Amino acid sequence: MDARDVNILVVDREEDLRYALAFRLRSVGYRVYEASDDKTARTQFERHLIHLVVLDAFTAEQEALALAEHFRSAQPETQILILVPFDAVPTRERAAEIGIAEVMVKPVSARQLMTTIAGALRKRFPEGAFPGQPAILIVDDEEDVRFMLAFRLRYAGYSVAEAKDGAQALSMIHQTKYDVVILDVMMPRMDGFEVLRRLQTVDEHPAVIFLTAVTQLEDRVRGLELGAVDYVAKPFDLEEVVARVGVALREKTRLEGANAASLEDPLTLLGNRRAFTHALEKEISRAIRFERRAALIAIDADGLKRINDAAGHEAGDRYLRAISAAIRATCRRVDSAFRVGGDEFAVVLTESDRAAAERFCSRFAEALAERPLAEGISVSASCGIAVFPEDGRCQATLIEAADRMLYASKRKRV
Numbered sequence: 349m350d351a352r353d354v355n356i357l358v359v360d361r362e363e364d365l366r367y368a369l370a371f372r373l374r375s376v377g378y379r380v381y382e383a384s385d386d387k388t389a390r391t392q393f394e395r396h397l398i399h400l401v402v403l404d405a406f407t408a409e410q411e412a413l414a415l416a417e418h419f420r421s422a423q424p425e426t427q428i429l430i431l432v433p434f435d436a437v438p439t440r441e442r443a444a445e446i447g448i449a450e451v452m453v454k455p456v457s458a459r460q461l462m463t464t465i466a467g468a469l470r471k472r473f474p475e476g477a478f479p480g481q482p483a484i485l486i487v488d489d490e491e492d493v494r495f496m497l498a499f500r501l502r503y504a505g506y507s508v509a510e511a512k513d514g515a516q517a518l519s520m521i522h523q524t525k526y527d528v529v530i531l532d533v534m535m536p537r538m539d540g541f542e543v544l545r546r547l548q549t550v551d552e553h554p555a556v557i558f559l560t561a562v563t564q565l566e567d568r569v570r571g572l573e574l575g576a577v578d579y580v581a582k583p584f585d586l587e588e589v590v591a592r593v594g595v596a597l598r599e600k601t602r603l604e605g606a607n608a609a610s611l612e613d614p615l616t617l618l619g620n621r622r623a624f625t626h627a628l629e630k631e632i633s634r635a636i637r638f639e640r641r642a643a644l645i646a647i648d649a650d651g652l653k654r655i656n657d658a659a660g661h662e663a664g665d666r667y668l669r670a671i672s673a674a675i676r677a678t679c680r681r682v683d684s685a686f687r688v689g690g691d692e693f694a695v696v697l698t699e700s701d702r703a704a705a706e707r708f709c710s711r712f713a714e715a716l717a718e719r720p721l722a723e724g725i726s727v728s729a730s731c732g733i734a735v736f737p738e739d740g741r742c743q744a745t746l747i748e749a750a751d752r753m754l755y756a757s758k759r760k761r762v
């Protein structure tokens with residue numbers, strides 16, 4: 349999950365404040381919805397899956413509290429951050445009673461606010477990488493340079509890590525996904541060029557901005573030739589670095605967006621993995637909110653490799669399309685189906701318990717049987733079921749449970 353997947357609702361009666369906050373949050377990449385009154389706030393909250401609400405209680409404290417209470421009971425997972433005037437002690441006490449974790453007393457600095465928002469989102473998404481904050485790695489042998497850059501970039505709302513040499517940087521990059529690396533050229537042992545060269549082998553490698561001495565024109569050229577997206581000449585202006593990081597991130601987002609712009613798998617026209625992640629998250633939230641059930645079905649095409657090897661990839665594609673057609677024929681209107689990997693599919697069944705999921709699987713098997721690929725070539729697939737909440741209460745556990753059952757049934761077949 350990244351910043352673009354995080355929905356924040358900003359509720360503030362004062363247009364200027366709301367605008368400033370929304371602007372700042374958007375610049376870090378969050379998706380932001382705005383509301384100036386209760387009614388709009390409630391509608392926005394209903395319409396979108398809101399992960400975090402920033403609620404300014406500056407002018408109408410009681411209404412703001414009522415609104416917070418409404419959000420809290422409708423969607424307990426949503427993080428609520430409430431801003432109150434410094435003299436509003438009863439409001440603060442009441443907010444604590446309702447169970448609002450984050451109460452900030454105005455005036456609040458932008459940095460404080462961004463840090464608190466980041467912290468609240470960490471609570472909302474405890475597992476895995478921190479969503480919502482682009483991650484920057486600063487690699488420089490000079491501590492002062494690292495300190496200054498880190499300080500300014502954290503202030504800008506980024507998550508910042510530091511490495512003091514190339515070896516440390518490479519090992520960090522292999523372990524954690526960074527969006528941008530700010531890389532000093534002149535470093536002892538391994539210089540920036542060597543780091544950049546080795547970086548090219550990392551999948552989804554980060555955008556690299558070089559730090560070069562102002563006089564070294566050939567260094568800049570060489571860095572760009574090696575694949576850096578930009579450079580900053582030392583001594584640098586901090587604001588320029590922040591601006592260039594922003595440009596690098598936007599460019600990276602645009603490139604990734606071009607790949608993921610469509611939520612559709614071009615071969616089967618089912619949703620792709622990205623669409624699946626969204627749909628499952630939404631379904632889980634809905635199930636939690638309304639105390640309902642939902643089922644996930646993991647489906648794996650049997651013997652795709654054999655068909656690819658024996659009859660070619662075009663036959664393999666037809667095989668996958670036959671499976672997707674059978675899935676589509678089995679789904680109800682409210683269900684959603686996805687191709688999540690080469691020969692893997694997933695179906696999210698709304699309002700379904702285990703019995704309904706089992707019925708889905710047997711109807712799917714019948715639909716497959718009606719669609720032989722050619723005379724004598726049958727189409728087959730294995731299924732695994734996971735039901736919310738008994739098999740798991742979050743994406744990871746549900747997917748794991750469905751996969752476990754899928755592989756168990758596959759082993760039985762083979």
Ligand SMILES: [Mg+2]
Nearest residue numbers: 489532534535
């Ligand atoms: Mg240096």
